[in-house]
Amino acid sequence: MPDRNIEFGKFGARGVKGYEAVARQLDRLAGFVATPVTVRRGLMARLHYLTRSDHARAAAREAGLTVTDRTLKAWLEGKRAPSRRNLARIEEAYRAVRRKNVARYLLGRLNRGGRGTRVEFHPLNQSQVSRPHQRVVAYRTLNVRHWDAVIRAWADNDDDALDHAWFDGITIELGSDYGAYEYVTNIGFAA
Template identity: 75%
Template sequence: MPERNIDFGTYGARGIKAHEAVARQLDTLAGYIATPVTARRGLLARLHYLTRTDHALNAAREAGLTVTGRTLRAWLEGRRAPSRKNLERIEAAYKTVRRHNVARYLLGRLNADGRGTRVEIHPLNQSQVPRPRQRIVEYRSFNVRHWDRVIQAWADNDTQALDDAWVEKIVDLGSQWGQYEYVTNVGFAA
C-alpha cells in the first residue's frame, strides 16, 4: 500500500503504530480490572469474572484457560496458587473474554446512531530528527462513523486486521494520510 513507512525511526522520529494507539484507547474504554493478576485480589476478581456463568467459563476455555474445574475451585478457595504460566493464561483469557463482552457496547457508543465519534491524532515526535529531515506533520481530528471492522479486529486481537481497518479510516484524511501511520497518541471517548 502506498504511503507505508518502511524504515520508521531511521532519523530519530519516535512514535507507535496508530492501530496500536487505537487498541490502547479501546483497552482503556473496556475498563479492565486495575489490580494485577499477581495480587490475590486481582486473581480472584479475574477468576470470578471468568467463572460466574457457564457462558463465561466456556469463553475462557476457548481463550486458553484449560485447567480442570477442581483446579479452579482450589484457586478460588486459596488452597493452591496458579503457576506463573497459568497466571499469564488467566490474564490472556480474561482480556479476551472482556473484549468480546464489551465489544457490542463500545460499537454502539462509538457509532452513536450514525453520528460517529470524533478522533484526535497527535503526530509522531520529531524532536530528535535533524531539521532538514523533519516533515510538517500537524495535529488532526476527524469523525469516524463506522467502527465495525475496527472493533471486531480489536475484540479478536488481530493486529493485522486492526491495522488494515484503521488505515481504511485514516485514508479520509486526504493525500497525506501516510504521515499518521506512526503517532504519539490517538484519542477518542465513548
C-alpha cells in the same frame, strides 16, 4: 501518494503505530481490572469474572484457560495458587473474554447511531529529527462513523486486521497526507 513507512525512526522520529494507539484507547474504554493478576485481589477478580456463569466458563475455555473445574475451585478457595504460566493464561483469557463482552457496547457507543466519534490524531514526535529531515505534520481530527471492522479486529486481538482496518479504513480519510499518520504519539477519542 504516501504509503507505509519502511524505515521508521531512521532519522530519530518517535511514535507508535496508529492501530496500537487505538488498541490502547479501546483497552482503557473496556475497563480491565487494574490490580495485577499476581496480586490475590487481581487474581480473584479475574477468576470470578471467568467463572460467574456457564457462558463465561465456556468463553474462558475457548480463550485458552483449559484447567479442570477442580483446579479452578482450589484457586478460588485459596487452597492452591496458579503457576506463572497459568497466571499468564488467566490474564490472556480474561482480556479475551472481556474484549468480547464489551465489543458490542463499544461499537454502539462509538458509532452513536451513525453520528460517529471525533478522533484526534496527535502527530509523531520529531524533536530528535534534524530540521532538513522533518516533515510537516499537524494535529488533525476526523469524525469516524464506522467502527465495525476496528472493533471486530480489536475484540479478536488480531493485530494485522486491526492495522488494516485502522490504516486502510480510517486513516485514509485524512486525505492525501494520510501516510504521515501511520505513526503517531497518541490517538484520542472520548466516547
